[in-house]
Amino acid sequence: MKLNIIVEGRSSAFEVPDQILFEASDFFDQMNADMDKGWQMSRDWVDNPNAEQRCQIAAEKMLTAIENENEKLLMLMAAYILKTMPGVRGVNIDITGDMNETDIIMEAESNVPLGPIF
Numbered sequence: 001m002k003l004n005i006i007v008e009g010r011s012s013a014f015e016v017p018d019q020i021l022f023e024a025s026d027f028f029d030q031m032n033a034d035m036d037k038g039w040q041m042s043r044d045w046v047d048n049p050n051a052e053q054r055c056q057i058a059a060e061k062m063l064t065a066i067e068n069e070n071e072k073l074l075m076l077m078a079a080y081i082l083k084t085m086p087g088v089r090g091v092n093i094d095i096t097g098d099m100n101e102t103d104i105i106m107e108a109e110s111n112v113p114l115g116p117i118f
Contacts, residue, residue: 003078004090004105007066011090020079028080031058042098052104055081059091060099 001021002013035054038047046053058077065073081088087107094101 001082003082003088005062005066005078006090006092007063008095014074014078016075016079016082020075021083024076024079027076028083031080042100044100051084055085055088055091055104056099056102058084059093059102059104062091063093063095 001016001018003016005012005014032054035049035057038045039049039053039057040046041049041053041057049057058080062074062077062081065071065077081091081104085104085106088104089107090105092103092105094103
């Protein structure tokens with residue numbers, strides 16, 4: 001599956017092998033268990049993040065993975081987003097420090113052309 005990742009207006013298609021969605025299920029379960037306890041989302045504390053907020057949290061981790069050139073974490077966060085929100089086409093990651101401003105782009109609203117793979 002592909003996830004379009006947009007950072008600072010630069011769009012790239014990231015390919016996530018289907019098997020990762022299943023092989024990382026224990027990792028995803030742990031992420032969800034951690035988020036079930038609540039999460040600090042920029043200035044706001046969220047007691048129980050919904051699916052979109054969970055994907056915004058994962059996108060924030062994805063940005064860190066891109067900055068640190070950590071492809072394994074990038075792959076896991078992309079897979080988590082694809083698994084958490086079926087029909088997602090991409091994420092437009094906010095870089096201003098407010099993860100609440102990260103946009104999750106669903107299939108129906110996607111008109112962003114896919115670029116080269118990271």
